Amino acid sequence: SAPLSIVRGAGEAAEQGVLMRTGEAFQALRRVTTVIFDKTGTLTVGKPTVLEIETNGIDEEELLELAAGAESSSEHPLARAIVDAAYDRHLAIPKIENFQSIAGQGVKAGLLDSNGSTYRLFVGSPTFLREQGIEIRLMNESIARLERLGRTVVGVAREQRIVGLLALDDALRPDARETIDRLKSSGIGIVLLTGDNSRAAKHIAREAGIDEVYAEVLPGDKAETVRRIQNDKRTRVAMVGDGINDAPALMQADVGIAMGNGTDIAIEAADIVLLNTRLTGVLTAYEISRHSYRKML
Ligand code: ADP
Numbered sequence: 001s002a003p004l005s006i007v008r009g010a011g012e013a014a015e016q017g018v019l020m021r022t023g024e025a026f027q028a029l030r031r032v033t034t035v036i037f038d039k040t041g042t043l044t045v046g047k048p049t050v051l052e053i054e055t056n057g058i059d060e061e062e063l064l065e066l067a068a069g070a071e072s073s074s075e076h077p078l079a080r081a082i083v084d085a086a087y088d089r090h091l092a093i094p095k096i097e098n099f100q101s102i103a104g105q106g107v108k109a110g111l112l113d114s115n116g117s118t119y120r121l122f123v124g125s126p127t128f129l130r131e132q133g134i135e136i137r138l139m140n141e142s143i144a145r146l147e148r149l150g151r152t153v154v155g156v157a158r159e160q161r162i163v164g165l166l167a168l169d170d171a172l173r174p175d176a177r178e179t180i181d182r183l184k185s186s187g188i189g190i191v192l193l194t195g196d197n198s199r200a201a202k203h204i205a206r207e208a209g210i211d212e213v214y215a216e217v218l219p220g221d222k223a224e225t226v227r228r229i230q231n232d233k234r235t236r237v238a239m240v241g242d243g244i245n246d247a248p249a250l251m252q253a254d255v256g257i258a259m260g261n262g263t264d265i266a267i268e269a270a271d272i273v274l275l276n277t278r279l280t281g282v283l284t285a286y287e288i289s290r291h292s293y294r295k296m297l
């Protein structure tokens with residue numbers, strides 16, 4: 001059984017909404033020297049909104065209808081934002097078939113037209129569209145402009161033609177800056193790890209006070225990035241995340257920390273759960289683990 005000070009520490013943490021699932025995690029946490037944060041839903045609130053729309057050959061409403069149709073079966077926060085934007089404008093969301101979601105990239109679907117023919121729709125990152133063989137060069141300048149503003153840019157293509165861009169933004173959590181400042185002043189290194197474009201990632205990193213950024217990391221590569229950080233720096237790492245795509249990275253980290261409102265898969269993969277979804281819970285957990293250990297000596 002765990003030493004009494006650990007049991008007390010876990011109780012104290014629980015009172016503050018921090019669920020410590022194992023005594024080992026608690027003991028590993030006090031030795032952590034790097035904390036890696038996922039971006040969307042972890043450092044940010046995870047409720048993006050569509051801020052800007054750019055079209056190519058169709059009108060804004062049609063663009064939004066196509067995008068919302070393709071996204072209507074996706075649970076991704078970006079998908080929800082796009083569907084909400086269509087609802088806000090009272091648009092009819094078209095029915096789709098053969099929906100397919102590619103984690104960390106986007107979605108594909110078939111749209112049945114009123115005259116009976118089916119069109120392929122693609123909605124996702126510019127890299128995703130390019131990989132589908134879609135020529136997006138004619139919108140490159142718009143993509144760069146929107147990314148420089150720190151936006152997440154989602155492209156929409158019908159068949160092989162890009163028909164527009166949606167620029168989305170997601171707010172930094174109000175306690176992100178404080179959490180990061182205090183971890184840094186304890187001598188902890190902070191890293192941002194995300195599948196989003198590097199300009200949007202750097203924008204959020206600057207706001208949060210993070211210098212080290214890994215962007216455009218596919219879900220399958222997040223765990224490998226954590227492993228590289230562990231090896232290259234010979235450091236013990238805590239990873240904080242919320243999504244399905246973070247689960248392998250949470251398991252690879254010395255300590256996995258999941259946001260309480262995260263997906264079940266992330267919560268199951270984690271050693272520590274921040275039940276109240278406050279980032280300051282990372283500080284609470286860290287400080288209590290150090291404190292409990294000192295009492296044990
Ligand atoms: P994060 O690491 O920030 O949680 P994800 O790995 O879920 O992000 O997604 C990375 C990128 O892939 C997004 O920024 C977006 O460009 C694209 N993407 C993923 N899912 C979707 C979707 N359903 N619709 C549009 N784009 C998507």
Ligand code: MG
Nearest residue numbers: 038040041243
């Ligand atoms: Mg996330």
